[in-house]
Amino acid sequence: MARAYASTILDAPVEAVWDIVRDFNGLPAWNAAIARSEIEDGLDSDVVGCVRRFHLPDGTLVRERLLSLNDRDYSFTYNFETPAFPVTNYLARMRLLPVTDGDRTFAEWEATFDEAPADAGKYVDIVSNAVFQAGWDSLKPRVAGRAASAGAQRWSGFPPSKAWCSTVIDGPVDAVWSIIRDFAGMGGWHDDITKMHMLDGVRSDKVSGTRDFLFGDGHLNEKLLHLDDTERSFSYFITKSGLPWMNYVSGPRLWPVTDGNRTFGTWFGDWVASPRDDVALIPNTEQNVYLKAFHTVARRHFGRTG
Numbered sequence: 001m002a003r004a005y006a007s008t009i010l011d012a013p014v015e016a017v018w019d020i021v022r023d024f025n026g027l028p029a030w031n032a033a034i035a036r037s038e039i040e041d042g043l044d045s046d047v048v049g050c051v052r053r054f055h056l057p058d059g060t061l062v063r064e065r066l067l068s069l070n071d072r073d074y075s076f077t078y079n080f081e082t083p084a085f086p087v088t089n090y091l092a093r094m095r096l097l098p099v100t101d102g103d104r105t106f107a108e109w110e111a112t113f114d115e116a117p118a119d120a121g122k123y124v125d126i127v128s129n130a131v132f133q134a135g136w137d138s139l140k141p142r143v144a145g146r147a148a149s150a151g152a153q154r155w156s157g158f159p160p161s162k163a164w165c166s167t168v169i170d171g172p173v174d175a176v177w178s179i180i181r182d183f184a185g186m187g188g189w190h191d192d193i194t195k196m197h198m199l200d201g202v203r204s205d206k207v208s209g210t211r212d213f214l215f216g217d218g219h220l221n222e223k224l225l226h227l228d229d230t231e232r233s234f235s236y237f238i239t240k241s242g243l244p245w246m247n248y249v250s251g252p253r254l255w256p257v258t259d260g261n262r263t264f265g266t267w268f269g270d271w272v273a274s275p276r277d278d279v280a281l282i283p284n285t286e287q288n289v290y291l292k293a294f295h296t297v298a299r300r301h302f303g304r305t306g
Contacts, residue, residue, distance in 0.1 A: 001089070001114055002087075004110060004111045004127035004128040004131075005111075006110075006128050006129070006132035006135075006259065007107060007258050007259060007264070008106075008136040008140070008260075009099065009257055009259070009264070010104060011145065012105060012145065012147075013098065014096050014097065015149070015152035016143060016149070016152075017096055017105045018074045019148075019149055020139070020143060021139070022076070024050065025038065025039045025052055026045070029142075030142045030143075031139070032138040033056065033057055033134065035055070040052075040053060040063075048067065050065070051064065051065045051066075051081055052064050052066070062082060063082035064081060065078055066078050067079060073095070075096070077092065077093045078091075079091050079092070085126065085127070087115055088114045089112070089114045092110065093109070093110055094108070094109045095107075097264070097266065099168060100165045100166050100167070101166060102168075104168075128258075133258070161269060162278070162282060163267075163269035163270070163286050163290070164266065164267070164269075165266070165267055165286040166264065166266040166267070167264075167298075168257065168265075169263040169264075169294060169298045170262055172256075175301075176263040177229075177232045179297055182204050183234065186211075189293055190289075191292070192215055192292075193213050199211070210223045211236075218241065221238070222238050225237055225249070226251075232253060232255075233251060233253035233254070235250065235251030236249070236250060244281075245273040247272045248269070248271040249270050251267070252290070253266050253267075267290035269285050269286075269289075
């Protein structure tokens with residue numbers, strides 16, 4: 001199965017971007033390639049199962065069915081009812097994620113489908129660049145500087161974790177991952193971490209391995225829960241810490257920003273603590289642990305954030 005993909009960074013908060021792209025009948029408002037669109041059978045554009053119909057610049061009729069719409073995580077999926085290209089089993093998704101470091105938006109658009117053997121790779125390139133990236137290029141000036149509407153809701157701890165933050169690094173995703181992937185290497189990309197090493201001499205890519213380190217005046221142990229080279233993520237939990245929390249689980253994940261060959265990085269954290277302690281723990285963890293780690297990687301290895 002083939003996969004087309006394009007991602008970008010938009011200069012507006014996620015709520016403002018979602019307010020535009022959420023409308024399944026709204027392509028003409030932001031996509032220069034679409035002049036007119038309509039929803040069949042008089043349905044509203046946020047009714048899951050509705051079908052939109054529009055014409056491409058060459059006159060090709062396209063019909064697409066809305067399969068899912070999610071206001072909590074800013075995403076929707078759809079398929080071809082009347083294909084734009086000679087492909088089968090086409091399933092597409094658009095998803096937005098907030099860039100908390102600067103209040104911008106990471107946007108990804110992807111599709112999987114089957115091509116005829118003679119067309120191998122042809123429609124991957126067309127859909128990735130002439131459709132998805134061209135769509136992002138058309139959307140950029142329409143959202144640049146746009147503010148979120150009054151009363152717009154961003155779900156706390158997005159997605160549902162106590163702490164969650166994100167940034168853009170001005171370096172290719174595989175190069176960033178090669179640095180961050182080393183579970184025993186955080187001392188090299190966080191100024192407050194020293195003497196980090198794996199207990200019992202195990203490899204840093206051994207799931208269940210434990211790293212031991214000093215964080216300022218504190219002594220911590222963290223155990224690796226998962227490591228995934230496919231989605232470029234890992235997670236861990238704290239087994240020793242002097243801070244007032246329990247059941248601490250955390251980890252980063254990286255996405256490619258194909259528009260500019262950059263990296264979008266997120267980091268989540270979840271734990272149990274008293275509300276009084278969380279007032280300090282949440283912002284301190286997001287800013288002085290997660291974002292500080294990303295910023296150090298960006299500065300030392302790639303010159304700056306993106």
